[in-house]
Amino acid sequence: MADLAEKRADLDLQISLLAEHEITHILKLVAQFAERMNIQAAENPELEELKQDVPPEALLHHMNEQRGKEDAEK
Secondary structure, eight states: OHHHHHHHHHHHHHHHHHHHHHHHHHHHHHHHHHHHTTOGGGGOTHHHHHTOOOOHHHHHHHHHHHHHHHHHHO
């Protein structure tokens, strides 16, 4: 049961990371539209941080490395 729960959690995480990756691309497109249309909201400084793409593969790799370190310490 615990193994199944862990697999589900991993799948949920992967889906969430992929969704975030896709939303970031959509945000970039919408921000470009807003800039071209001179919409004031396009100047929001938070947009720059939100437009930073975090590749899901890189984050998963980093998390797997951390798990390996934790398992080695046990």
